[in-house]
Amino acid sequence: MEQIVDKDTYMIEAHGLTKTFKTYKKGKGLRGTIKTLFKREVVEIPAVKSVSFGIKRGEIIGYIGANGAGKSTTIKMMTGILTPSDGYVKVDGRIPYQMRQENAKHIGVVFGQKTQLWWDLPVGETFAILKEIYQVPDVFYASQMQYFDEIFELSEFMNQTVRTLSLGQRMRADLAASMLHNPKVLFLDEPTIGLDVMVKERIRKAIKDMNAKYGTTIVLTTHDMSDIEELCHRIIIIDKGELLYDGGIDKIRRDFGFERKIIFDLRYDDENEILEQLKGLGSLIEGSDANTLSYDLANNQLTVQFNRNHISISSIMNVILQRFNVLDFSVQDMDIEAIVKKF
Ligand SMILES: Nc1ncnc2c1ncn2[C@@H]1O[C@H](COP(=O)(O)OP(=O)(O)O)[C@@H](O)[C@H]1O
Ligand SMILES: [Mg+2]
Known part of the structure; x- marks a missing residue:
């Protein structure tokens, strides 16, 4: 994968970017509600805490973190939807929340959790309107639509209203809409959430x-x-609003990328007996030590986490299948929550 990065131009610059939400604590019951009419207790939620980074033209950045870490809030400030409480961000030389309209012409946005499209309009009409809004030239519009049809198979549902689309169709339409006017910057907030592998692949290709x-x-x-492994050279990790890591994917891949886990559904009556047996697990599996293998047992599920650089899946399967009554199992990639935790 080649990324043509323009080393001299910062497309996005965040300096001490901060967002604190203020909400009012609501008292319990009617009495509480009445009380809060007179004296409202302010609760501050520090969603993003003094985050700074620079993103160069042509980079694909993975902005990752656990749920509630502050990712969407950061994206909302970069797209002009929210104004920071402190610090600032510049996108293509503009302050997005000060020049929201102008900024919108140069960016594309997808929020995977919520469509940006008009719910009641047929998909086809939606694109015709976006063409006018963004003043996309006829020839470019035609070539874009042809490309989107190839990659996202839009014609399948061009005449349907947005509200009738499946999640996968809706996300394909949203992505095409965000890319239609060939924006300089694309903000994609969980564009693959809940989608099957085939649709994910198409989105990554686009x-x-x-x-x-x-x-x-x-x-x-x-x-x-x-998504990260296929698309990004560099990631930024935030946790509880704070920047935790900004750098190459290689280090992450080296340290965590080879982590896998296998989840076994076990049948047993006595959990202690199983735990006792698990204690000897390490000595039976080649290449295992405290760094390369760990396990967890809860509710008849055994999760074995291991580094596939050091341990083969088959050696784990052999040992587990021989010793335990396994009803089912699945192999999974290391998830991002787990990586953040390890930091
Ligand atoms: N409009 C809002 N009002 C109050 N709190 C908010 C609002 N939006 C987000 N938050 C809080 O800010 C924190 C960060 O949220 P968010 O940016 O959505 O996280 P992420 O996208 O990483 O899951 C969370 O604690 C969330 O509850
Ligand atoms: Mg979010």
Whole structure:
């Protein structure tokens, strides 16, 4: 994967970017509600705490963190939806929340959790309207629509209203809409959430294509490690609003990327007996030590986490299948929550 990064131009610059939400604590019951009419207790939620970073033209950045870490809030400030409480961010030389309209012409946004499209309009009409709003030239519009149809198979549902689309169709339409006017910067907030592998693949391909063809700068938040591994050279990790890591994916891959876990559904009556047996697990599996293997047992589920650089899946399967009554199992990638925890 080649990313053509313009080393001299910062497309996005965040300096001490901060957002604190103020909400009012609501008292319990009617008495509490009446009380809060007179004296409201302010609760401050520090969602983003003095975050600074620079993103160069043509970079694809993975902006990752656990749920509630502050990713969407950061994206909302970069797209002009929210104004920071402190610090600032510049996108393509503009302060987004001060020039929201102008900024919107140069960026594309997808929030995976919520469509940006008009709920009651057919998909086709939606694109016709966006063409007018963004003043997309006829020829470019035609070539974009042809490309989107190839990659997202839009014609399948062009005449349907947005509200009738499946999640996968809706996300394909949302992505196409965000890319239609060939924005310089794309903000994709969980664009693959809840989608099947095939749709995820199409979305990743579209992201790569845009970046390769036009040098589009892309900020991507995701819970899917495969999205990150396939698309990003660099990631920024935030945790509880604070920047935890900013750097290459290689270090993450080296330290955590080879982590896998297998989840076994076990049948047993006596948990203590199983725990006792598990104590000897390490000595039976080649290449295992405290760093390369760990396990967890709860509610008849045994989770074995291991580093596949050191331990083969088959050696684990052999040992577990021989010793325990296994009803089912699944192999999973290391998830982002676990990586953040390890930091
Ligand atoms: N409009 C809001 N009002 C109050 N609190 C908010 C609002 N939006 C987000 N938060 C809080 O800010 C924190 C960060 O949220 P968010 O940016 O959505 O996290 P993420 O996208 O990483 O899951 C969370 O604690 C969330 O509850
Ligand atoms: Mg979010």
